[in-house]
Amino acid sequence: MLRLAIAKNCNFFSKTLATNVDQTIAVNRFANYLKKTSNVTSHRPFSLTTARFCEANEEKEGEEEGDENVHKLYKKYAGTPRDRSKIIPVETSIEYLKSAAFQSTYGDKKVWELYRRVHKGQLPKSKTRKTCIRGNVIATGSPCPICRDEFLVLDYRNLQLLKMFISPHTGDVLSYQQTGLCQKQHTRLLVNIERAYDLGLLEYEVPHREFDYADYYDVYKKPTFQPK
Template identity: 45%
Template sequence: MSFIRVGLQIFGTASRKSLQKVTSVRSISQNFCRRQEVQEQQAEGNEIEGTESNIHSDSDRSKPIPVEIGIKYMKSDAYKETYGLEPIWKKYRRNYKGQFAPPKTRKTCVRQGFIATSNPCPICRDEYLVLDYRNTDLLYQFISPYNGEIIDWNKTGLCQRQHLNLLVAIHKARDFGTISFDVPFRQYDYSEWCNSEVAFSDSKENK
């Protein structure tokens, strides 16, 4: 019984630490968003609403953040203070049960509009990281600078839902031209085309 009790205490401590990390990221991003709302309201001459009505719980993801705010957040001091110059997934570590990691990341971190885990993926833990084809500063963090390929989820730690959203956003950005990429060079064997053309002309003459 003592061994089980010690194991539960260690697990509870790790869960609380992970929740504190999520809360700290959330609080920094909320302060950024709150400053933006206050500045917009002051510019329009409206009365500033209370902070309690604008700030939601730490796990609430029911209200999507506009991509314009996400782009401003990527260039703000709050983002630099939280992540620095490294990609957002660089210092992320998965939390899994047992000695060996599961073959895939979880399907999703958000269920019914709320975070359903104590260790959400790098995108789900900060709601102001918006995956969109216009938010190129965030998309470039998931593209390898060496070969231009999209970094796999087993390295970034994204859940399957956010990784699918990432693929859609990157392919859409390439279609719209917001992200540049090199088309791979393809070597053609023109002798095959010439031989088929000659064979076609010979068969036509025989007829």
């Protein structure tokens, strides 16, 4: 009796499992069919995906805008939220940081705190990507915190934005591994922070130096006794 009951349960379980597997296969086939037949694709400008909007072979940095690949990329996404051909003046960026739109987007957090890098594998690369914008168009699915918002302009006069990338404890510029900035924007950040330091717009702590005044004044020299 026990063997008969076990056999009946195993038979029922095998039939149920086979039915579930068949349903899963049918659903997957239908999903693949929809993908093949559908030509409409929707792209989000700030989506955290690894989708590339450029071709498989990325254009090298410094290519001319008249290149055929860059021209196709700009022609495809011109006028969309990924278009970066329009130059935003720094005065507009300063007003944007004080507006209600900035508060509703970022709140009390810094512009890079909610950003997460998208990378292949378990660990990210030591360096971020070279640039997020190619041919005046965002060419990646996860642009850095500066490239994704066109109203964030790195300039030595935009002090409120520059202070977000300076550590309040040490006064050092935060690394791109922490902020997620691409190499081009991080270099621009360093240049504008140094300009703000030189013009006295940003305060920084001068390192303390000790001098031996005996090298300059005879009064501070220790008397030397020569043995007779």
